[in-house]
Amino acid sequence: MTVIAAVLTSVVASFVISTAWYSLLDRDRASAGRPSPLLIVAEFGRSALVAGAVVGFARAMDITTVGPMLLLALVLWVAFPFVLLSGSVMWDRVPVATAARHGGDWLVKLLAVGAIVGLWL
Numbered sequence: 561m562t563v564i565a566a567v568l569t570s571v572v573a574s575f576v577i578s579t580a581w582y583s584l585l586d587r588d589r590a591s592a593g594r595p596s597p598l599l600i601v602a603e604f605g606r607s608a609l610v611a612g613a614v615v616g617f618a619r620a621m622d623i624t625t626v627g628p629m630l631l632l633a634l635v636l637w638v639a640f641p642f643v644l645l646s647g648s649v650m651w652d653r654v655p656v657a658t659a660a661r662h663g664g665d666w667l668v669k670l671l672a673v674g675a676i677v678g679l680w681l
Contacts, residue, residue: 574607611677
């Protein structure tokens, strides 16, 4: 039950964090109105995949406290979103500001998921 609670709590937290992040830092997106229900469902699904993966890593590594979970979240951020987003800047000419905005969102979300999972497991 604690695994399910950790994932569900992380999904809701991720959605709230991203909504606040982009509302504050991306005025164009914020002024465009609400996303379609399909996009909202897709975002919950994406968040569930990430939270489930983090829980899976935590259990496989026998991590059950917040400190090590935050370290794992930071390592995951460097290994995946940071590498992917920096590559998009280098090779696809994505503006640095855009990549930084998305990278910051991912960092905050992964740290939140790490903290939540560390508290629940």
